[in-house]
Structure formats: structure tokens, C-alpha cells
Amino acid sequence: MPLVVSRARRLRGVVHAPPDKSISHRAVILASLAAGRSRISNYLDGDDNALTLEALSQLGVAFTRDEGEIIVEGVGAAGLAEAHEVLRTGRSAATMRFVAGLVAPEPHLTILSGVARTNERPMARIIDPLRAMGATVLGANGGTTPPLAVLGGSLRGVDWSLDIASAEAKTSIMLAALRAEGPTTVRTPLPCRDHTERLVQAMGVDVGRTDPTVVTLPGDRRDLLPLDFRVPGEMSVAVYWLVAGSVHPDADITITDVCMNPTRIGVLEALTSMGADISVVNETDGIEPVATLRVRSAQLHGTTITPDLVPRMIDEFPGFILAACLADGPTVIQGAEDLRNKKSNRLETVAQEYRKLGATIDVTSDGMTVAGGARLRGATTDSHGDHRLGNSLATAGLLAEGETVIENDGVIAATSYPAFIENLRRLAS
Ligand SMILES: O=C(O)C1=C[C@@H](OP(=O)(O)O)[C@@H](O)[C@H](O)C1
Ligand SMILES: C=C(OP(=O)(O)O)C(=O)O
Secondary structure, three states: OOEEEEOOOOEEEEEEOOEOHHHHHHHHHHHHHEOOEEEEEOOOOOHHHHHHHHHHHHOOOEEEEEOOEEEEEOOHHHOOOOOOOOEEEEOOHHHHHHHHHHHOOOOOEEEEEEOHHHHHOOOHHHHHHHHHOOOEEEEHHHHOEEEEEEEOOOOEOOEEEOOOOOHHHHHHHHHHHOOOEOOEEEEOOOOOOOHHHHHHHHOOOOOEEEEOOEEEEOOOOOOEOOOEEEOOEOHHHHHHHHHHHHHOOOEEEEEEEEEOOHHHOHHHHHHHHOOOEEEEEEEEOOOOOEEEEEEEOOOOEOOEEOHHHHHHHHHHHHHHHHHHHHOEOOEEEOOOHHHHHOOOOHHHHHHHHHHHOOOOEEEEOOEEEEOOOOOOEOOEEEOOOOHHHHHHHHHHHOOOEOEEEEEOOOHHHHOOOOOHHHHHHHHHO
């Protein structure tokens, strides 16, 4: 059913950020390799994360689940079982990339297949390094896209330079490297999310991190220590309220439990540079830092997002661009060409859908120019099956005149934010 959102008279209240999708994937995958029982609490109840659990179960990992808490029985030195059916990865590229790296050190055949858009997403970034480590990995389109077939075995460590700052590719290589012979080094052109590094370190591995773009793992088939970990809330969904709270003329919103990992807070830097009034309170540290954010109405002005900031706000663009549409003056986004490779082609789909609401956006080869100063009017829009676009369009509906309709195939609630619609209605009431 399409979601219909009307302009909010004001936006007030406290919302709790739902669990981080990326960290949820990583926590259960790493726990499956531990020698013993791990406890992961606040696991995201979303479609992508359910597929990661389904894949682990097919690989012989036992777990029990009670609401958001998952007890994972790690396989340790015994290793994973061979899956007898294709592992379904649905719309989740993270599941496909991570599980391919996880199974590569096993002498097993694993087939991974997604749906529709996922089967167009680039996989050479994991296929090439996993092959260099000794796995046989096949993909469609000359070894560049899903479905994937991984025939694993004994791997050797590599020194691999990714030509894109992809944390999913880095994690895929790191998962293979944990059980390879000898050390592995992964280099990225810019710093990108480091959740895997933090969790692996907490599980007893000596992670070498002298530079934020380089990570080294020792390899040599070590067991990981079990994990007792609570997944923090996600910045990439807090962004909807940070943007709505900034650009709505009568707003005061508090968002609790937001992960403040420095590799994820680029959008705070971007919004603050545009004049946003966002305060960070109660910051606590742990494997991941967490804080409460309070945002109040402010007049935003356009900015330039330079390539170095892009990986640190990569999933926030669909929401951030709404702020750019309503700021005074133009915003230029550079170095963001990989947005074409997400759950939708986010340069094209985001521009196309905000234009329907009255925004002026020129897409460039590596980003876009957003004119700013838009007067948004409700229209019928489409999420293109991409939760972050769907949730951003619903957020735009709070600011546009009249009614905004979002065709969304259920993704608005199902992928990353089960309570999104309830939270949106409550803030606007
Ligand atoms: O590491 C991760 O969990 C993710 C990294 C990013 O993808 P890339 O690695 O493709 O940039 C991001 O867009 C994705 O939603 C999750
Ligand atoms: C791109 C995303 O996820 P994935 O790469 O796992 O499909 C996302 O959720 O924004």
C-alpha cells in the first residue's frame, strides 16, 4: 500500500534510533566464527538482516532469538557446514558480499543469489580479492555481478588496494582474511566505516590500524572470542529527523541511541556547515560510541560536499539532499559516483523523485548540483524499492504542501526502520 504523508504543522518529540543495519550484519556473522556462545542484543528486525541470519543457519550456525536479542553458538575451529541450497540475499548486497568472504576459507561450494536490482550490483570488488587469496569465485557478466558461486579452500593473506572506499568490500576481504594463512592488509582510497575492525578487535584479534585507510589482520586461522554486544542505533536513519528538524520552521526533535562512530558522522558535519542547530548530548564510549542528538529549526544555506566526506555519509545522501533542496543557495556534491550502485541508482532516482516534488537538481557524472530554495508540493512518488529513498520521500512529505504519496513496496518499514511510520505520525501530531 502506498504511504500518504501530509505537511506537518510542527515537529516535536523524542524518537529512538532503530538498530544499525550494517553493525547488526557484522555482529552475528563474526559471532558465528567465535569459539563459544555470543550474545547480540538490539539486533535489527529487518528484511536484510533476516536474510543474513537465514544464510548463517544454512551454514550450520545455531542461534536462538528472543525479540531483538540473539544468542549465537559460534562454530569456532570446527568451521561452517556446506549449504545444500542457494543462499538468498534478497535486496541485501551486504549479505552477499559478507557471506562470500565468510565462506571463502571453507572447502565448500556456496551459491549466493539476490533479487532484481541486487543482481546488477558490482561484485568485482570482492570477487577479485577473494580470487587473489586463493578462492574460486564465479559471477555473471564476466565475473562482475551476482549470482555468485564460491568454491573456497585454504586461503593466503593478501595486500589489497580497493579502488573504491567500500566498507562492504573491505569487510568481505577481512572476513576471509581471519582464516587465511598469513597477514592481510586492505587499503581504501579514503577512510570508510570501520565497524568490522572494532568488533574483530573486541573479539581478541590484534588489528593493525596505523592509518585510517589501512587495516591489517594477522590471519592464521585464529578463533575469535565470543561477543557480548548491544547494537547501537543508526545514523543513516536518524538523518530523516535531523533534516526534517532542521528545515521545518517549527521543530524540536530529540533522537536517542545514535551511533557516533567517526566514520559515520559525515552528515552531522555537512548539516552543521550549512547552519543546522544540532547538539550532541550524553555521548558514551564502548566498542561503538553512542549519543543523543537534539535538532531544532534553523535556516540552512547551500554547501559543497567534497569527495573526502562522501564515504562517511554514503547512506545519508537520500535524506541529506532534501535538506539541500530547501537550503538557501546551491549545494554541490562531488565524488559520489558509487551512489549509482546502491539499492537504486541513487543519483538518478533521488533527483527524479525530488523533482516531482518541485526541486531543481542537475545530476553530474560524480554527483549533483541541487539548486536550493525549493517550494515543495505534494505529488505521487516512487521509492524504486529503495528504503532510504522511500523514507526520505516520506520525510519530504512532512515539508511539502498538500499530500505526498510514496509507492514503496513495504520497504519504508521493512528494511531498516520498523517504527518509521509510527515515529513520523507521532512527531507530526
Ligand atoms: O559496510 C556496510 O555495511 C555498508 C557500506 C556501504 O556500502 P559500500 O561498501 O558499497 O560503499 C553502505 O552504502 C551500505 O549500506 C552498508
Ligand atoms: C546500500 C544499502 O545496503 P546494501 O548495500 O546492503 O544493499 C543500504 O541499505 O543503503
